[in-house]
Amino acid sequence: MNDAIRMQISAFVDGELPDAEADLLLRRMSQDAELRHKAAEYLEIGRALRGESNVKGIDRLLERIASEIDDKPLVDVVVKPESVPARAMRPLVGVAVAASVAMIAIFGMQITPGIDDEVTSESAVVAESAEDPGYTVPQQIDDQLRQYYLSHGASSSELGANGMNARLVTLRLSEERLSEEEVEDSNEADESADELQQP
Amino acid sequence: MQSSYFRVLLWSVLIAAQFCAGASAMADRVDPSDWLNRMGAAVQMTSYEGTVIRIQDGKAEALKVVHTVSDGVIHEKVVAQEGNGLEIIRIGNEVHCILPDRKSVLVEEWDDQSTLFSTLPSSEVRFGSEYDVSIVREDRVAGRQTILLAIRPHDGYRYGHRIWLDIETAFPLQTQLIGEDGEAIEQVKFAEISLNKEIQAAALAPSYSTENFRWFNQPSRHVSHELETEWHSRNLPQGFRAVLVQGEKLPGNEKAVTHIVYSDGLANVSVFIAPGDDQSAEGPSRVGGSNSYNAIIDGHRVTAVGEVPAITVEQIATTMGLR
Numbered sequence: 003m004n005d006a007i008r009m010q011i012s013a014f015v016d017g018e019l020p021d022a023e024a025d026l027l028l029r030r031m032s033q034d035a036e037l038r039h040k041a042a043e044y045l046e047i048g049r050a051l052r053g054e055s056n057v058k059g060i061d062r063l064l065e066r067i068a069s070e071i072d073d074k075p076l077v078d079v080v081v082k083p084e085s086v087p088a089r090a091m092r093p094l095v096g097v098a099v100a101a102s103v104a105m106i107a108i109f110g111m112q113i114t115p116g117i118d119d120e121v122t123s124e125s126a127v128v129a130e131s132a133e134d135p136g137y138t139v140p141q142q143i144d145d146q147l148r149q150y151y152l153s154h155g156a157s158s159s160e161l162g163a164n165g166m167n168a169r170l171v172t173l174r175l176s177e178e179r180l181s182e183e184e185v186e187d188s189n190e191a192d193e194s195a196d197e198l199q200q201p
Numbered sequence: 202m203q204s205s206y207f208r209v210l211l212w213s214v215l216i217a218a219q220f221c222a223g224a225s226a227m228a229d230r231v232d233p234s235d236w237l238n239r240m241g242a243a244v245q246m247t248s249y250e251g252t253v254i255r256i257q258d259g260k261a262e263a264l265k266v267v268h269t270v271s272d273g274v275i276h277e278k279v280v281a282q283e284g285n286g287l288e289i290i291r292i293g294n295e296v297h298c299i300l301p302d303r304k305s306v307l308v309e310e311w312d313d314q315s316t317l318f319s320t321l322p323s324s325e326v327r328f329g330s331e332y333d334v335s336i337v338r339e340d341r342v343a344g345r346q347t348i349l350l351a352i353r354p355h356d357g358y359r360y361g362h363r364i365w366l367d368i369e370t371a372f373p374l375q376t377q378l379i380g381e382d383g384e385a386i387e388q389v390k391f392a393e394i395s396l397n398k399e400i401q402a403a404a405l406a407p408s409y410s411t412e413n414f415r416w417f418n419q420p421s422r423h424v425s426h427e428l429e430t431e432w433h434s435r436n437l438p439q440g441f442r443a444v445l446v447q448g449e450k451l452p453g454n455e456k457a458v459t460h461i462v463y464s465d466g467l468a469n470v471s472v473f474i475a476p477g478d479d480q481s482a483e484g485p486s487r488v489g490g491s492n493s494y495n496a497i498i499d500g501h502r503v504t505a506v507g508e509v510p511a512i513t514v515e516q517i518a519t520t521m522g523l524r
Contacts, residue, residue: 144482147504149453150473151488154469154471157460157462158471
């Protein structure tokens with residue numbers, strides 16, 4: 003295994019590998035036990051760096067994940083838009099910010115040290131460029147937009163929603179809100195303590 | 202002796218081939234809508250226990266899932282196998298999301314049938330107008346024989362779906378949300394599953410004692426009233442129509458916002474209209490397969506959100522205006 007592959011696996015584990023390259027790597031992983039083991043090893047290292055406890059049987063599970071990934075071509079469902087305006091192809095300015103949220107959406111909570119450490123959204127954003135470059139700290143969408151996502155999830159559910167993970171996305175967003183409430187609680191507690199200490 | 206051995210072998214092969222062809226023909230004869238009906242019932246009625254792999258943005262995550270329905274009440278436990286060990290314990294509509302690393306429990310109310318399959322399409326969707334549904338082929342998923350259904354949109358304003366249904370039970374063993382480029386935006390797939398097995402109560406109990414955990418309730422949104430609004434889209438993508446218009450007071454916001462839901466029968470897009478002219482908020486955003494777009498129009502912040510391509514929310518948001 004050469005260094006390029008190792009770097010690719012490392013980037014993949016950190017969620018920093020472009021989609022096309024990630025797909026290719028997943029295909030290779032499904033056929034190459036050594037690659038799967040290396041990916042599992044890197045995941046373990048990441049977990050250790052983040053101080054997370056090990057998960058029993060994770061090796062077997064990761065092997066399973068790799069072997070179960072369906073890389074069949076999607077030709078039977080490729081639908082080319084007939085008249086999508088040209089702006090559909092334009093690079094979207096905010097996607098980089100949102101993609102980091104999407105990356106941790108649902109079960110990627112292991113890569114959210116900013117949230118886990120009960121920091122404010124501002125400091126989480128700063129942390130992205132300052133510390134721990136081994137994994138990505140998400141920038142957060144503004145509170146109003148988050149409320150809109152949650153409200154959309156609720157009303158879509160009432161109407162028979164689409165998007166099979168919409169529910170879990172809203173859960174992830176709820177958790178972000180919880181994190182902020184914890185910070186507010188802790189700030190209020192600090193203020194109360196300060197008041198008590200004042201002569 | 203040898204020739205009789207080969208004769209037996211040949212007959213076995215022929216019988217097996219005939220059986221497979223028969224099963225295939227049977228699957229082919231059933232209308233795709235019937236499969237969707239059966240799927241809807243299977244998701245509601247089937248007890249199952251298994252490991253689900255969720256793949257999104259090139260990342261794979263695993264979940265252990267236990268689900269059963271007893272006296273019409275859903276009992277479910279979902280445990281993330283990596284990361285912070287998130288557990289979702291559900292009894293009926295009450296859902297406890299346990300975050301063991303933060304010693305916290307988030308209490309929510311969900312009114313759908315299943316955490317994993319809350320949002321699968323049903324046969325009530327008007328196929329033929331904006332989408333086609335068809336049976337593609339038979340396949341194997343989680344060691345079981347499945348039939349692959351494809352729901353193809355006619356244009357780039359909505360996503361497609363691929364659903365692998367267990368032939369025996371019509372239970373969805375794999376689902377994919379397909380983007381404009383034909384690639385899967387996200388997929389959920391059972392790596393292993395036991396269907397209709399008896400689920401012990403212990404399998405549904407939380408893995409943690411939450412006695413000393415902090416509990417948080419989801420603040421409720423207040424739907425004030427259905428209303429008539431002058432706001433509308435001047436260039437709504439084909440097939441979408443307004444199905445809901447209401448005033449809504451969201452947590453943390455003093456003023457009510459106008460909430461319009463547009464639907465094509467399968468995909469939903471919410472448009473929120475609130476006073477505001479912060480230009481910095483303009484533009485697109487994405488969470489998972491959901492896209493949103495903020496536009497400032499006539500002194501209002503207009504936000505479109507939905508599980509549709511970015512172009513759809515952008516077109517809807519930017520074409521909103523007063524009659």
